[in-house]
């Protein structure tokens with residue numbers, strides 16, 4: 387008897403223009419477009435194995451070895467259902483293809499980094515799940531098409547289907563069919579840009595992105611300003627900066643957008659704080675580092691960004707990394723031995739998974 391099983395992995399992506407807010411919570415349609423860089427690091431990935439077997443009694447999923455409930459109508463169930471629907475289209479066209487869409491699936495997924503610590507584990511997780519099912523089902527799907535399904539697992543997951551520089555275009559159709567990820571540039575376009583991830587804390591975050599976004603959409607006036615008057619121009623400006631490999635513009639836009647995202651979180655009722663004192667000290671360090679460089683006639687040397695957690699991601703041209711790491715170790719001596727509460731995760735380049 388044949389064994390139907392496939393394994394795929396997907397990397398984390400870190401947004402420079404943040405997605406924060408849903409206009410449709412069921413389909414996961416965002417209130418603004420966003421743009422991210424997919425990290426190409428061996429230790430920031432989710433790896434997922436899916437197996438279809440007629441002897442299984444139901445769909446089941448294990449995350450890091452622990453079984454998770456697949457709730458009916460929930461996000462996991464939606465992704466699995468949508469992937470089975472695409473498989474059914476293949477089976478309808480090829481009558482001899484095994485009827486995998488009728489078999490229950492068992493899915494096992496592992497992250498090699500802290501789950502839910504503001505390191506976008508849901509992004510790589512849902513992207514790997516969709517990829518592994520696409521491989522299992524032998525779907526001829528383009529990453530943008532798969533992104534439509536990964537989006538319904540976790541919004542930011544749609545961007546992890548591509549390597550390099552990726553936009554999630556918010557779209558305008560009520561059915562979400564144009565809310566998908568597209569490649570802005572492959573990693574090879576600007577391989578000199580590196581990401582340094584500083585794990586300030588690997589505790590689980592206090593407010594999930596789902597409830598944080600809902601609260602923000604309901605109570606923040608600043609979010610409405612951001613959606614209408616800030617993000618559309620910023621998306622265009624950062625795409626231009628990436629295509630021109632203009633680090634000064636890339637850095638300024640990335641830091642401003644991180645700041646506005648956290649300002650929007652503070653503008654909600656009750657306020658949400660994702661950064662802590664160490665996060666803010668890293669911001670001060672990077673601001674000063676850039677100020678000294680500009681005062682000496684140079685350009686920006688690094689850009690910080692923070693997601694829904696206290697961990698810093700620092701984007702910088704490769705040539706500056708040594709200096710940045712020594713600055714961090716100087717001001718945060720705990721970082722030296724890669725120990726808590728401050729670990730350095732590595733400095734590999736960004737890029738395709």
Ligand code: PMV
Pocket residue numbers: 400401403404405406420506508509540541542543595596693694
């Ligand atoms: O996809 P979610 O629900 O985990 O939301 C992610 C939101 C941010 O990471 C804060 C921003 C982003 O665009 O990735």
